[in-house]
Amino acid sequence: MPASEFSEIRHLDLFAEMADENFSALMRGAYVQNFPGHVELITEGDPSDFLHLVLSGSVDLFSSWNGRETSLATVRPVSTFILAATVKDAPYLMSARTLEKSRIVLIPSQDVRAVFAADGNFARAIVTELAQCYRAVIKSQKDLKLRTSLERLANYLLRQQRRADGAASFTLDYEKRRLASVLGMTPENLSRAIKGLQPYGLQVVGTRMTITDQAEFERFAKPNPLIDDGAT
Numbered sequence: 001m002p003a004s005e006f007s008e009i010r011h012l013d014l015f016a017e018m019a020d021e022n023f024s025a026l027m028r029g030a031y032v033q034n035f036p037g038h039v040e041l042i043t044e045g046d047p048s049d050f051l052h053l054v055l056s057g058s059v060d061l062f063s064s065w066n067g068r069e070t071s072l073a074t075v076r077p078v079s080t081f082i083l084a085a086t087v088k089d090a091p092y093l094m095s096a097r098t099l100e101k102s103r104i105v106l107i108p109s110q111d112v113r114a115v116f117a118a119d120g121n122f123a124r125a126i127v128t129e130l131a132q133c134y135r136a137v138i139k140s141q142k143d144l145k146l147r148t149s150l151e152r153l154a155n156y157l158l159r160q161q162r163r164a165d166g167a168a169s170f171t172l173d174y175e176k177r178r179l180a181s182v183l184g185m186t187p188e189n190l191s192r193a194i195k196g197l198q199p200y201g202l203q204v205v206g207t208r209m210t211i212t213d214q215a216e217f218e219r220f221a222k223p224n225p226l227i228d229d230g231a232t
Contacts, residue, residue, distance in 0.1 A: 005032055009053065009105065012078060014129055017121035026115045026122075030107040037100045044095045048085035050106040054078065057102025060178070061094045071181040073136075074099070074174070083129060086112050099174065135232075142227050144184050152183050153193045154221035155228055157202070157209055168214070172207040 006027060009015060015023055032055070035041065041052065044063055052059075059075040061082070072094055075081045085092050086109040116123050143152055156179075164170035172179060180190035194204055200220040201213030211217050225232050 005055070005105065008055065008078065014080065014125045015122070017125060018115070018119045019121070022115045022119040022122060026107060026111055029111050030105055032103065032105050035098045035102050035104060037098050037102075039098050041096045041098065041104070042082070042092050042094075044092050046092055048082065048088075048090060048092055048109050051080055051083060051086040051109055051112050052096070053080050053105040053107065055103040055105060057104075058099045058173075059096050059102060059104075060099050061096050062181075063094050069181070070184075071178055074182075080129070083126065084133065085109075087116065087126060087130070089113065136230070139227050146227075149183070149185050149189055149193045150196045151221060152185075153190070154197055154200070154202075154217065155223055156183060157197075157211070158218065158221055158223050159228055160209070161211065168212070169208060169210040172209065176207070 009027075010023060015026075018026075035057075037057075041059065042048075042050075054075050054077050056077050058077075059081065060071055061073040061075060062069060062071045064070075075096075081096060082092055082094060084090075089109065116126060143155065147155070160172065161167065161170055163173075176190055177187050180187045183190065185193065194202070197217075197220075198204075201211055201217040203210040203212055
């Protein structure tokens with residue numbers, strides 16, 4: 001992998017505290033590749049040959065069963081996927097595809113496991129990241145099981161608003177069919193949910209969302225940091 005890519009990766013929490021020689025050993029077999037949008041990177045059930053690190057672009061993690069498909073998460077820079085399968089040397093439980101042109105580092109899983117065994121700081125960083133991933137799964141389950149479809153959509157839009165620095169108007173970061181899948185809805189249910197939020201202060205033009213009454217919208221959504229705050 002080009003040395004110019006090292007510095008950005010080296011400062012990630014996952015790699016920041018590990019010994020220089022172990023980081024060099026980890027990067028020795030790694031390589032960087034540019035992928036166009038809508039390319040499948042891994043397939044669920046396949047062996048976890050590489051740990052993937054997204055430098056630019058975005059990646060959809062999804063799963064299929066019995067003719068149905070659902071989106072599970074979106075990976076954005078700079079972060080890894082799927083770490084648990086790499087550490088456990090187990091098959092991927094999800095598939096992954098690029099949502100747009102993406103630049104991705106591929107690190108051989110056997111090297112990750114070897115350095116995990118040799119470097120205590122790296123091992124602790126991996127445990128921390130896996131714990132964060134576990135907590136994210138719990139929050140997602142709470143969101144899905146404790147909220148109605150309108151409440152899930154309302155809180156998703158509030159999270160998107162925070163990513164847009166709190167602006168009253170913001171654009172969805174992907175098309176509505178995929179949003180429906182992420183929120184556990186059909187496209188038809190999503191359309192009904194969007195209409196159902198309009199009395200609480202939501203205006204919609206295409207993928208452009210505007211919250212016209214912030215207090216009323218938040219009163220309905222009841223955001224909860226134990227579900228909606230990614231840093232908690």
